[in-house]
Amino acid sequence: MNGTRKETLERVIEWRRHLHRYPELSYAEKETSAFVARHLEAMGWRVRTGVGGHGVVADLDGGGGSGKRIALRADMDALPIQDQKRAEYASTVPGVMHACGHDGHTAALLGAAERLADERAAWSGSVRLLFQPAEEMPPGGAQAMIEDGALEGVDEIYGIHLWSQFPACTVHTAPGPLMAASDEFTLRIVGKGGHGGLPHQAIDAVAIGSHFVVNVQSIVSRNTDPILPNVISIGSFHAGTTFNVIASECRMEGTVRTMTPESRTHARARLEQVLQATCGMFGAEYELDYQFGYPPVVNHAEPTERVLSLSRERFGDANVNVCQPLMAGEDFAYYLERVPGCFLFVGAGNDEVKAPHHHPLFDIDERALETSVDLLFDLATKR
Incomplete structure (x- = not known):
């Protein structure tokens, strides 16, 4: 699926809007999982489905030699909330919507997957993608994916959460406890x-x-x-x-x-x-x-410094922030208990898009998708 950078980003927005129209609740992400697997297979990734429920794991080796295996994770599930937006991509499923940005997480990771596949000759090591179900509803999908081997052989793991309360296209994280x-x-x-x-x-x-x-x-x-x-x-x-x-x-x-x-x-x-x-x-x-x-999301020091350094290099110091902890919860915590890694936020709000997460008017500034794709690609390839 070779294409220009612009074409990839256009597809990411198209994917995000498709997923936003057809959300699925935790533990019921059957069509979302199939959508993800179909696109990954077309890109040339080795794909395993049914991981920890409706989870999808995909692997790809770079052409530049051996090296670390970096895992990148996106969550796929929606929430039992009625979408009240008037956007043309508003949810078509009564009482269900992507009110936390997981559609954007999934689309951005698919965009990074496409770029990684197109440029695989230029990077070394290997990359594993985790498309996780059921983040919104404990006990969550992370533990089930771990039990199904999603972290086997992984050296580091990274995850992005789009955040409407931060300005679009900014990056925010911190070492140590980040979420409650x-x-x-x-x-x-x-x-x-x-x-x-x-x-x-x-x-x-x-x-x-x-x-x-x-x-x-x-x-x-x-x-x-x-x-x-x-x-x-x-x-x-x-x-x-x-x-x-x-x-x-x-x-x-x-x-x-x-x-x-x-x-x-x-x-x-x-x-x-x-x-x-x-x-x-x-x-x-x-x-x-x-x-x-x-449990709390506790970032590891070296991977967090890597995120901050790559973000400053890509986006400039003014757009990167060592942030205060947030009292929201995330089952990404379970991955960080097993392997070194970092969880981070990419700002997705602006003066018009500012509804909080889990709100019936929630939306994102789609420019944040490009920021997410770029950063995921850098985390996978810049060793």
Whole structure:
């Protein structure tokens, strides 16, 4: 599939828009996987499908001699969100959209794959591409791909995440902890229902749940080192049936984000202590289901310096930033627990494209795709 640089970038935009029109949820990326495999095979890559579910692994050797095997990863899954954009490439699947940029990740890695295949005589070593399913839904696709051998023989791994909150075509990363451990919990507070005018005869689950929502924030504000980033957010709260009935129970869901193993363990223990004390104060019972999700994304020093150096060389110092950690989570963390590597952000926002990730109006500045293709190519070939 030989072509000019311009033709490759035009195809990348076309691929991204196709994937945006036809998104697939985590663990259901059958057509996306087939789309990726078909294009890789046409480019001349050795392709293995069904890796860790719907994952695709592709290998290619350079013509310049032996060397390291560099792995590059893109995630493929979409989210259960209704697309509200008016773009001609808006999702055609009701209630499903690419609201986190994974369509761009997949398209950019396909673009890098095409360039790597076209120029294989000029680079040495080998490259492995990982097109991963199910990043958005724990336990995620990374562990399953690792178990299916995706990292066997890999010396270093790199991954790019398009980020709408950073200016388009800028590069952001840092050594050490870059993204948070992402844990989740579901809880049920059980009180005693009653008449809205006779609260003394009831145990009000709404009031108790509300106290817990406020009290649990003391873990962040008063029980953890203020230098360490920690987040506890309640995302769902459901209780009651009508205006004059005191609810007998309430249910809520939340997430806990931490950066160190110690903070992670402490937050879980302290959350249940606060829940137990709050319920005990009012005479209520509780059920707590707390699930540890992805670990923190911790970049390795040398690969991170390589990313920063190549980015400055390609894009200029003004467009490269050593950034602060973000409290979002990513199962790329599992790859970095096995082999050296670096995860990084490419800015994809502008004055018009600025909706946050996981928002129904999310979109990207497509100029960021070219930045991503260039950087992925450099990471694979400049040894």
